[in-house]
Amino acid sequence: xxxxxxxxxxxxxxxxxxxxxxxxxxxxxxxxxxxxxxxxxxxxxxxxxxxxxxxxxxxxxxxxxxxxxxxxxxxxxxxxxxxxxxxxxxxxxxxxxxx
Numbered sequence: 512x513x514x515x516x517x518x519x520x521x522x523x524x525x526x527x528x529x530x531x532x533x534x535x536x537x538x539x540x541x542x543x544x545x546x547x548x549x550x551x552x553x554x555x556x557x558x559x560x561x562x563x564x565x566x567x568x569x570x571x572x573x574x575x576x577x578x579x580x581x582x583x584x585x586x587x588x589x590x591x592x593x594x595x596x597x598x599x600x601x602x603x604x605x606x607x608x609x610x
């Protein structure tokens with residue numbers, strides 16, 4: 512899923528099309544969330560593929576673990592990661608927030 516597919520665009524000062532700012536909500540905790548320990552070589556996109564069957568949802572796992580470095584696909588080795596269970600609710604809220 513391309514998270515920018517419905518993202519509004521604007522025209523820049525040079526006449527170029529640009530996406531508007533993408534907004535992200537705080538992903539709420541749930542009793543159904545999964546917790547896993549990261550291992551050497553783990554990447555958010557591979558975890559998303561494993562748990563959501565879609566690597567493009569890597570940002571959901573990254574945002575759910577927002578105390579970690581958000582500038583990399585690689586979580587630190589040996590830490591507990593939260594895998595949010597309510598993916599459809601998160602995506603629905605994301606869409607509403609960015610309409």
